[in-house]
Amino acid sequence: MDELDEKVLRHLVRDGRATFAQVGDAVGLSASAVKRRVDRLVESGALRGFTAVVDPAALGWRTEAYVEVRCDGPVAPAELRRRLVEIPEVVEAVTVTGRADALLRLLAADVQHLERALERVRDELDVAATESVIVLSRLLDRARPGT
Amino acid sequence: MDELDEKVLRHLVRDGRATFAQVGDAVGLSASAVKRRVDRLVESGALRGFTAVVDPAALGWRTEAYVEVRCDGPVAPAELRRRLVEIPEVVEAVTVTGRADALLRLLAADVQHLERALERVRDELDVAATESVIVLSRLLDRARPGT
DNA sequence: CATGAAACTATATAAGC
DNA sequence: GCTTATATAGTTTCATG
Numbered sequence: 045m046d047e048l049d050e051k052v053l054r055h056l057v058r059d060g061r062a063t064f065a066q067v068g069d070a071v072g073l074s075a076s077a078v079k080r081r082v083d084r085l086v087e088s089g090a091l092r093g094f095t096a097v098v099d100p101a102a103l104g105w106r107t108e109a110y111v112e113v114r115c116d117g118p119v120a121p122a123e124l125r126r127r128l129v130e131i132p133e134v135v136e137a138v139t140v141t142g143r144a145d146a147l148l149r150l151l152a153a154d155v156q157h158l159e160r161a162l163e164r165v166r167d168e169l170d171v172a173a174t175e176s177v178i179v180l181s182r183l184l185d186r187a188r189p190g191t
Numbered sequence: 192m193d194e195l196d197e198k199v200l201r202h203l204v205r206d207g208r209a210t211f212a213q214v215g216d217a218v219g220l221s222a223s224a225v226k227r228r229v230d231r232l233v234e235s236g237a238l239r240g241f242t243a244v245v246d247p248a249a250l251g252w253r254t255e256a257y258v259e260v261r262c263d264g265p266v267a268p269a270e271l272r273r274r275l276v277e278i279p280e281v282v283e284a285v286t287v288t289g290r291a292d293a294l295l296r297l298l299a300a301d302v303q304h305l306e307r308a309l310e311r312v313r314d315e316l317d318v319a320a321t322e323s324v325i326v327l328s329r330l331l332d333r334a335r336p337g338t
Numbered sequence: 339c340a341t342g343a344a345a346c347t348a349t350a351t352a353a354g355c
Numbered sequence: 356g357c358t359t360a361t362a363t364a365g366t367t368t369c370a371t372g
Contacts, residue, residue: 344367346366347365
């Protein structure tokens with residue numbers, strides 16, 4: 045994991061479908077050298093994969109919210125995960141320090157849909173309390189190009 | 192934006208470097224038909240681009256936090272954005288409803304580094320109060336493959 | 339040990355239908 | 356939207372510093 049690897053990664057974060065030759069031009073390597081590095085980065089796990097960045101609004105998901113969830117009693121993260129994957133509106137979930145057990149990011153078509161998704165969250169988990177904020181605008185997202 | 196487009200997008204979210212032929216096999220189209228749809232999806236903005244999914248830990252970013260920020264007085268989102276892009280540790284930022292003005296996601300090497308980044312946030316913005324939670328584990332991330 | 343050049347295969351791309 | 360033809364890129368091999 046040297047400086048060249050980081051440059052390769054930076055370039056691929058900017059354009060996940062860049063050709064090896066394009067990356068090579070940017071970092072000063074041949075295409076085959078870039079390919080070998082990319083293969084190694086994938087192998088080592090530093091590069092987890094490639095993905096398309098989709099505008100949620102184009103799919104009709106126009107309402108976004110962050111929800112802090114506090115559960116009744118102790119909850120195993122694995123169990124939490126198992127239940128949350130069942131709710132498609134939950135697109136991101138982490139366990140956190142502090143009063144809350146988990147922080148969720150939800151995408152829904154509208155606030156009515158969001159409310160139904162939240163009900164489902166409360167049903168699936170043994171929720172003691174939730175605290176939600178609705179996203180007004182996205183200012184910054186370094187992991188996604190074109191924002 | 193029909194059902195086929197959604198299937199194409201789903202496939203490209205799973206594998207952002209899939210060939211058009213691979214996508215075509217999965218959705219029942221020829222490679223060139225897939226390419227035209229992808230071009231159109233990019234053109235329309237539904238598909239914002241492609242990116243590499245990098246493991247932050249592999250780059251030495253092992254500490255993640257969410258920070259609610261409340262500012263002194265009114266703040267224009269554009270101004271907020273301008274100041275936050277200057278702080279590399281801030282990888283995501285949204286404006287939200289409720290007491291807080293913004294919700295930030297920060298990545299740092301360790302808690303010491305996180306603390307310094309938070310100080311910088313407080314300096315750059317006219318912060319009245321912050322409330323931070325540190326991420327313990329990531330349960331789910333639908334936007335990123337291999338998680 | 340990593341690289342670059344070259345040969346070979348697969349894919350992207352554009353034009354026809 | 357599919358098929359075909361051609362340009363471009365991915366992939367493997369191998370010789371080199």
